[in-house]
Amino acid sequence: xxxxxxxxxxxxxxxxxxxGVDGNIWLDTTLKTFELAPYGELAAKTGVTGNAxxxxxxxxxxxxxxxxxxxxxxxxxxxSGQYIFGQDPGGSYNGWKPExxxxxxxxxxxxxxxxxxxxxxxxxxxxxxxxxxxxPGGAQLYYQKATAEAAADFTFDDAPNEAIQVFGxxxxxxFDDRTFFKLFCREEAYLYDDAVxxxxxxxxxxxxxxxxxxxxxxxxxxxxxxxxxGANSPYTQIVIKYFDTAYQKDVDLDAxxxxxxxxxxxxxxxxxxxxxxxxxxxxxxxxxxxxTPDLYNGGTLTIHTGTxxxxxxxxxxxxxxxxxxxxxxxxxxxxGLCFTAQRxxxxxxxxxxxxxxxQYQLRQDSNINDIGGTIxxxxxxxxxxxxxPTLICGFYEPANSEGGGxxxxxxxxxxxxxxxxxxxxxxxxxxxxPYASAGTLYFNAALTQGGTGYYRMYFTTTVGGDxxxxxxxxxVNDADGNPIAGTITGASKAFTFDYTGNTQGGRVLSPLLDAxxxxxxxxxxxxxxxxxxxxxxxxxTISITLTAETDRAYLP
Numbered sequence: 008x009x010x011x012x013x014x015x016x017x018x019x020x021x022x023x024x025x026x027g028v029d030g031n032i033w034l035d036t037t038l039k040t041f042e043l044a045p046y047g048e049l050a051a052k053t054g055v056t057g058n059a060x061x062x063x064x065x066x067x068x069x070x071x072x073x074x075x076x077x078x079x080x081x082x083x084x085x086x087s088g089q090y091i092f093g094q095d096p097g098g099s100y101n102g103w104k105p106e107x108x109x110x111x112x113x114x115x116x117x118x119x120x121x122x123x124x125x126x127x128x129x130x131x132x133x134x135x136x137x138x139x140x141x142x143p144g145g146a147q148l149y150y151q152k153a154t155a156e157a158a159a160d161f162t163f164d165d166a167p168n169e170a171i172q173v174f175g176x177x178x179x180x181x182f183d184d185r186t187f188f189k190l191f192c193r194e195e196a197y198l199y200d201d202a203v204x205x206x207x208x209x210x211x212x213x214x215x216x217x218x219x220x221x222x223x224x225x226x227x228x229x230x231x232x233x234x235x236x237g238a239n240s241p242y243t244q245i246v247i248k249y250f251d252t253a254y255q256k257d258v259d260l261d262a263x264x265x266x267x268x269x270x271x272x273x274x275x276x277x278x279x280x281x282x283x284x285x286x287x288x289x290x291x292x293x294x295x296x297x298x299t300p301d302l303y304n305g306g307t308l309t310i311h312t313g314t315x316x317x318x319x320x321x322x323x324x325x326x327x328x329x330x331x332x333x334x335x336x337x338x339x340x341x342x343g344l345c346f347t348a349q350r351x352x353x354x355x356x357x358x359x360x361x362x363x364x365x366q367y368q369l370r371q372d373s374n375i376n377d378i379g380g381t382i383x384x385x386x387x388x389x390x391x392x393x394x395x396p397t398l399i400c401g402f403y404e405p406a407n408s409e410g411g412g413x414x415x416x417x418x419x420x421x422x423x424x425x426x427x428x429x430x431x432x433x434x435x436x437x438x439x440x441p442y443a444s445a446g447t448l449y450f451n452a453a454l455t456q457g458g459t460g461y462y463r464m465y466f467t468t469t470v471g472g473d474x475x476x477x478x479x480x481x482x483v484n485d486a487d488g489n490p491i492a493g494t495i496t497g498a499s500k501a502f503t504f505d506y507t508g509n510t511q512g513g514r515v516l517s518p519l520l521d522a523x524x525x526x527x528x529x530x531x532x533x534x535x536x537x538x539x540x541x542x543x544x545x546x547x548t549i550s551i552t553l554t555a556e557t558d559r560a561y562l563p
Contacts, residue, residue: 010115011055014062016048036076042106043113052163057117058085079103088134088216093122100126112162118215131174133212139166141224146194152184158385173212185212190219193370195233198223228393230359236367241356244274245364246377250411254279255345256311258438266433268412273419274354281344288337296328297378305351308332314339347418358398358424362391380409390415401431422508443486444504446549450495453534453555460495460530467523469512475525481512504543528553532561
């Protein structure tokens with residue numbers, strides 16, 4: 008049924024006992040209440056406009072039956088939905104009011120105040136109308152009336168049009184929530200949106216209608232269902248931490264730690280309170296704890312701040328509050344360290360899987376903070392969003408009631424994803440890992456002839472001695488972890504290299520070192536084998552050219 012806008016569709020019942028049987032409105036002139044019930048054109052979900060109720064009262068009071076009684080309400084402005092119950096148009100108070108919340112929940116496009124016969128302001132309702140689009144049928148939108156309050160569902164699903172009580176005197180709730188209102192739409196596999204008063208130029212709620220815009224749609228970056236996200240890896244290994252002090256890390260490698268207040272740990276354990284005592288100096292302790300005992304044995308500990316900032320050392324043992332490492336030289340005695348522990352076998356999660364878990368958490372009516380105080384998922388601010396294939400972290404400057412800041416960092420991402428993620432720090436400045444190196448191999452005609460040539464890139468020298476020229480020579484992997492090798496199918500071949508994460512052959516990452524490489528190529532029957540050398544540095548314009556002599560002597 009459609010929302011009632013015509014007063015003729017409101018049918019007075021013969022008696023209160025027959026309300027909903029032979030009519031949909033009942034006026035109790037003794038108690039000075041009016042009551043609504045589904046009947047005829049009135050359905051509870053679609054309801055009736057405040058203006059239709061006003062017009063119906065006008066019609067009823069035009070008859071002799073109702074004229075002996077005070078008029079139930081006043082209208083200030085129909086367009087903005089401003090009404091008063093318990094006051095007549097002459098300004099006299101009489102105590103008329105809706106009979107109860109079931110009736111109030113059926114009034115649409117209206118906000119109002121309720122007064123008793125003595126003129127005491129007892130209640131106030133704001134009419135919230137969601138200008139919502141793109142949501143699935145049956146979506147349950149919800150709201151907050153104060154930043155610290157729990158979420159509350161609207162009475163009916165789909166786009167709401169409902170009056171919400173925002174003020175009550177000592178006899179009607181004793182509260183005043185008129186300075187804040189936030190509307191949420193968060194449905195599984197859909198984009199999220201929310202709206203606050205400031206989005207429509209309002210600073211407070213009151214006895215009037217407020218329309219809040221919500222626009223969502225299918226979320227193509229969600230990778231799994233709630234059932235799997237809540238029960239299966241890698242999702243169960245992804246947690247969110249809202250820190251009480253800044254988590255610092257040198258993201259863009261300019262020797263300046265960047266500050267973040269919120270960390271998404273993907274199988275890792277990050278902290279902000281690491282302490283390394285003078286003796287023994289092979290143990291880091293954390294008062295906040297939360298470490299799963301033995302989970303990181305054989306993995307690595309990265310120190311982000313302090314004297315040893317940037318050091319990566321091996322973990323030999325861990326319990327809830329301590330990490331024992333194998334470090335030579337020993338770690339420096341230090342306090343207040345930011346650190347990350349990584350497993351021996353890292354949890355592998357795509358950026359979309361990380362995003363899926365975080366979005367799942369933001370629909371949970373429970374604490375989603377893996378450490379410290381309580382952050383309710385349903386009312387927490389958005390942490391991540393995609394722009395094309397790039398995951399943006401902290402764009403919405405999410406509130407962090409723990410005090411560590413609004414910046415968002417993700418730890419434990421795959422090396423191949425470091426160029427597809429952007430972090431906003433506590434100052435809302437974009438921070439990125441250095442781009443993965445990129446370049447092009449160029450081949451002459453002898454190598455490309457017939458599409459049968461081959462190429463392969465080796466490390467010229469390695470820490471472990473597995474150099475080009477030896478049987479154990481190591482083939483260089485690209486940024487996705489695949490060997491830079493294959494068949495020559497054209498005059499050029501683009502390649503990438505994870506400059507900040509590739510550890511093949513014991514490559515040193517702190518400080519970062521360029522990689523000297525040797526490329527071999529050939530094409531049996533067309534080109535003699537050829538060798539070219541080059542250096543991979545922090546650049547996207549690396550060029551290595553292979554020019555082979557024509558082979559006229561090859562016998563198949």
